[in-house]
Amino acid sequence: MPIETHFPLAVYFEDLPEAQAQKAGLLAAIWDLKAGGAAPRHFPEMAWTGDLHGVEQVHLDPRFDWVVAQVEANVLRYLTELGIDLGQVDLYIQRAWPVVSLAGQEVGVHCHNTSHISAVYYVSVPNSGSDESGCLIFFDNSRPNEVSPGLGSENTNIIASWNELNQDQAIYEPLEGRLIVFPSKRQHAVSVNHTDLERVSLSFDIVVTAKPGQAAGSYEFLTPPPGQWRRFAMA
DSSP: OOOOOOOOOEOOOEOOOOHHHHHHHHHHHHHHHHHOOOOSSTTTTTTTEEGGTTOOBBOOOOOOOOHHHHHHHHHHHHHTTTTTGGEEEEEEEEEEEEEEEEEBBEEEEEETTOOEEEEEEEEHHHHHHHTTOOOOOOOOOTTTOSSSSTTTTOOOOOOOOTTTTTTEEEEEOOTTTEEEEEESSOOEEEEOOOOSSSSSEEEEEEEEEETTTGGGGGGTTTTTGGGGGGOOOOO
């Protein structure tokens, strides 16, 4: 008897052909921004993330125009594959920041609750294509096939073998020049960089809103156009 699987997590990726030609310029801009960022606010074992250090607007910096254009084009392709009518929505890059992971550093489990779509672009990866420099890990918190809650916990040995029907993680090895796009609400983390060199990436948060003039019902499910908002007149 066959088993059918449903409700997949859609993770999009694209290897950008001009990555090597753009690498040096992107790295120079990232090191410049990092040097001018706020005082360190992270633990030594955690990667440096620009969003915690006042460096979260690289999408407005012309030095990143190439990668911003790539993000925009590929996010549109991702949404098209998801069946979204692009004629009814507007998209905004809300914030974007560099992430630098040195030897022994990682990024803890989190999600991006203030955005809808997230993207990561790998600028520089030691041992590219292996798990040594730290993998992007997506977690399945719903675990639809866990027939008894906690059955797959690390505190038990009841699962005899892990397979596509009981897995609770999806792991992507970092590849230099690769762009990955995924839903912001999905919990994810980055494992430890086990190399002696830094891994450098750029993260993007994107918001989807309704276009002006859409049927009122769409505003129940999409944020109304920002141009229709009114800011409080606060003292």
